[in-house]
Amino acid sequence: MPKSLNDQQCEPSPKPFVYSEIVKEHFLNPRNFLMGDESKYQRDAEGTVGNPVCGDQMTMYLQIEDDKIRDVRWKTYGCASAIASTSALSELIKGKTLDEALKIGPKEITEFLGGLPEHKFHCSVLGHEALAEAINNYRSKLQK
Amino acid sequence: MTAKKQIYLDYAAGAPLDPEVKAQMERISEGLVSGEFANPSALYAAGQRSRELIDAARTEVALLINAQPSEIIFTSGGTESNNTVIQAFARQVIWTTPIEHPSILEPLRKFARQKSRFVPVDAEGRVSPKNFYRDPNPKYCPSLVSVMLANNEIGTIEPVREVSMKCRSPKYKTLIHTDVTQAIGKIPVDVNELKVDLLSFSAHKIGGPAGIGVLYVRKNAHVRPLLSGGNQERGRRAGTENVMLIAGLAKAAKLARARLVDWGKVAEFRDELRSGILKEIPHVILNSPKEGCLPNILNVSFEAIEGEALQLMLDEVGIAVSTGSACASSKLEPSHVIMATRNNAEIAHGSVRFSLGLDTTAEDIQYVMEVLPGIVKKLRDMSTVKVGKYA
Known part of the structure; x- marks a missing residue:
């Protein structure tokens, strides 16, 4: 609020935020993101989707052991909901088998976040796609 | 917390709404409750008091842009002013820039898409006056040229006066419009200096209320009204005048002039x-x-x-x-x-x-x-x- 409005007799209201509290929490304190140089992180698979020209891009890095996701890191270029979606997904898939992880789709991510504005739903789709891409890459690497 | x-x-x-503007509008709103002010079209005293307020406001606003009071039309804001201008030139040739406010660009796409032309801007967002010219074929000569005085996103000031001088011609009667919504109050705006026929701005960028704005139409220029159904604003914009907002705009205009x-x-x-x-x-x-x-x-x-x-x-x-x-x-x-x-x-x-x-x-x-x-x-x-x- 502009400071010159502070002295008006408006009732103090809770701070408005276009996103849910959970989205805000994950955006401001993202979990599992890969800090700095990604080449230092040992991983078994990675997958990238999106394009900076469109406004968002995500990469998922997975450590996989016995077909289970032992650890996950990510990087995201994008808006608050893109960052929060990737952060949420990283929490949801840790410790899951690859098949279980693949079942976590946009709907589950959005629900976990307490909803996303309608025009931001695609951000949760991208997170799911980045994960699927990483798992696909891993599986095709195994087959070789 | x-x-x-x-x-x-x-x-x-x-x-933010200026406290002096707020106080002025509160005074008027009290007068609207007590009956001191009434519909300005009415001939009885309360109506005439409103009329006087509006006349004084028109003079105050005219001073801000060096216009005549009779050349000022009160609208609901910059968006209405811009829409009024563009729709008045429907299906005619309009030249403008690609960085205008959406309230220019959207109606233009709706009403005058086919013949309009976007004069390019450079990396700083500035048009070059040399890209404006009088086409020898009157068919392609613009009826309207609309160039904002300053861009709202990046702040670039456009050479409106130079563009106007390139486009003016007694033969083709091209009208020059400028949207000064972002520039008003921050840099001097003078309709004669800029050589414009039409000009738009709104009150809420200069500490006035939202919901009120100005369309300047130079004497002898005619712009088909967007709203009809009443003789307010001398038939140029129908609808009962909002005395409170108009008085707020006038106060903001006065402050803007002093604070330049x-x-x-x-x-x-x-x-x-x-x-x-x-x-x-x-x-x-x-x-x-x-x-x-x-x-x-x-x-x-x-x-x-x-x-x-x-x-x-x-x-x-x-x-x-x-x-x-x-x-x-x-x-x-x-x-x-x-x-x-x-x-x-x-x-x-x-x-x-x-x-x-x-x-x-x-x-x-x-x-x-x-x-x-x-x-x-x-x-x-x-x-x-x-x-x-x-x-």
Whole structure:
């Protein structure tokens, strides 16, 4: 609020935020993101989707052991909901088998976040796609 | 909750309502309750008191742009003024720029798409007067040329006077329109100096209320009304006048005229912010020109960062700015202004506009520079995109 409005007799209201509290929490304190140089992180698979020209891009890095996701890191270029979606997904898939992880789709991510504005739903789709891409890459690497 | 700093740097979106304007409108609204003021079309005393207020307001507003009172039409805002102008030239030849406000561009696409022409802007967002000319074939000669005086996103001041001098011709009667919504109150605006026939602005950028604006129509120029069904505004804009908002606009206009000299200080703060950002933060693209820019606007793009994320992180530490990122718009399209100047969606997504006001202090700028570098670094650490591509 502009400071010159502070002295008006408006009732103090809770701070408005276009996103849910959970989205805000994950955006401001993202979990599992890969800090700095990604080449230092040992991983078994990675997958990238999106394009900076469109406004968002995500990469998922997975450590996989016995077909289970032992650890996950990510990087995201994008808006608050893109960052929060990737952060949420990283929490949801840790410790899951690859098949279980693949079942976590946009709907589950959005629900976990307490909803996303309608025009931001695609951000949760991208997170799911980045994960699927990483798992696909891993599986095709195994087959070789 | 602990008290947190609140720094408003989005004055270009709207200035806070000025307390003097508020007081003036309260006085009028009390008069509307008590019956002191009535419908200004009425002949009894209360109606005539309203009429007098409106006449005085018209004079005050005319002074701000060096016009005659009879040339001022009150509208509901800049959007209505711009729409009125464009629809009046439906299916005719209109020349404009690609960086106009949507209230020019949208009606233009609707009413005059086929024959209109967008005169390109350079990387700083400026049109070149030499790209405006009188086509020898009257069929292609514009009936209307509309060029904003200053761009709302990047602050670039356009050579409106020079464009007008290139386009004016006694033979073809091209009318020149300028949208001064962002420029008014910050730089001198004089309809004769600018040589314009039509001009639009709104009150809420200069400390007035939203919902009221101005369309200036030069004497002898005629613009088909957008609203009909009443003889208000001498038949040029139907609808009962909102005495309270008109009085608020007049007060804001008077204050704006007196405060024109104060913007030099604001430009100094803006320059401090610019040099601070360029010094402390690598890989920054300057979208606003260093010369020929409004005193209060600084638009920059941070590489590898999406503007909405930056906007919300700044909001979290109490700083309000705006962004040209697609993610921040409900249409999910990047800023048409940055797309026109840079033709690059990544730069548009990473653009942030800081717009200062007369209340901005040196401490505000210092605080921004305390928190901004860390936030930029955090988002870049998180980003898939590498810096160094553009700057």
